[in-house]
Amino acid sequence: xxxxxxxxxxxxxxxxxxxxxxxxxxxxxxxxxxxxxxxxxxxxxxxxxxxxxxxxxxxxxxxxxxxxxxxxxxxxxxxxxxxxxxxxxxxxxxxxxxxxxxxxxxxxxxxxxxxxxxxxxxxxxxxxxxxxxxxxxxxxxxxxxxxxxxxxxxxxxxxxxxxxxxxxxxxxxxxxxxxxxxxxxxxxxxxxxxxxxxxxxxxxxxxxxxxxxxxxxxxxxxxxxxxxxxxxxxxxxxxxxxxxxxxxxxxxxxxxxxxxxxxxxxxxxxxxxxxxxxxxxxxxxx
Numbered sequence: 001x002x003x004x005x006x007x008x009x010x011x012x013x014x015x016x017x018x019x020x021x022x023x024x025x026x027x028x029x030x031x032x033x034x035x036x037x038x039x040x041x042x043x044x045x046x047x048x049x050x051x052x053x054x055x056x057x058x059x060x061x062x063x064x065x066x067x068x069x070x071x072x073x074x075x076x077x078x079x080x081x082x083x084x085x086x087x088x089x090x091x092x093x094x095x096x097x098x099x100x101x102x103x104x105x106x107x108x109x110x111x112x113x114x115x116x117x118x119x120x121x122x123x124x125x126x127x128x129x130x131x132x133x134x135x136x137x138x139x140x141x142x143x144x145x146x147x148x149x150x151x152x153x154x155x156x157x158x159x160x161x162x163x164x165x166x167x168x169x170x171x172x173x174x175x176x177x178x179x180x181x182x183x184x185x186x187x188x189x190x191x192x193x194x195x196x197x198x199x200x201x202x203x204x205x206x207x208x209x210x211x212x213x214x215x216x217x218x219x220x221x222x223x224x225x226x227x228x229x230x231x232x233x234x235x236x237x238x239x240x241x242x243x244x245x246x247x248x249x250x251x252x253x254x255x256x257x258x259x260x261x262x263x264x265x266x267x268x269x270x271x272x273x274x275x276x277x278x279x280x281x282x283x284x285x286x
Contacts, residue, residue, distance in 0.1 A: 005169040050170070053164070063162075080144040097266065100131060112257055142157075160234070164268060178261070205239075
């Protein structure tokens, strides 16, 4: 999470009113064609955070739609690869960059200051490349399994994984200190409050309830009791697994770096997406 939209001139800052935080969230976290000139002040970045789960849900919906088309035309494995390309493209590789930088730093086993210095370097090292390749291979294999499981199976996982991973990113911003005080991307979110964190939670829960209702509508019509129970289990477990796995990882990172950075936020998001896809495979593949 080292890159973001360039700071715009404030000339267009007042044109979108209450939509500014939503537009800022989409511009900052994705490559959706949001045509708005925003002044990315610290205040606007903070107010955009509650909408991060919405961006995740939008990414998931587009990836799922593209994956369904690819799966209709191709076998599951190439369809999964194409879906992953869409996934990476919609984020601009933003979180993958954070994943690689974090791997380079933490896996160097150096001092705290040296790890932070390595993470700040724009060049990617061997550990970063290896971590990226392994993560993409894992995601591709999990997506392949989900596509083989059917429409609903893949849809729930691809929709909810980016939603809850981005929800935890907002929790991490609020819960753990910044490793680089006063500098770096993480410092731009200064002032992020408990109220903002609750806004993100409310957004994530609201979208999940909508997904739950759509699932019930689809499955109750078909009377597939097994699929219904598995779907409800996945929907219910997703936030708890995201919280548990994310908290464990964030604590480990915090212990090594003395806080979190923009890179580690992105790494947490990428890792949790993989964890939630794995959860879906464990639930639906047995």
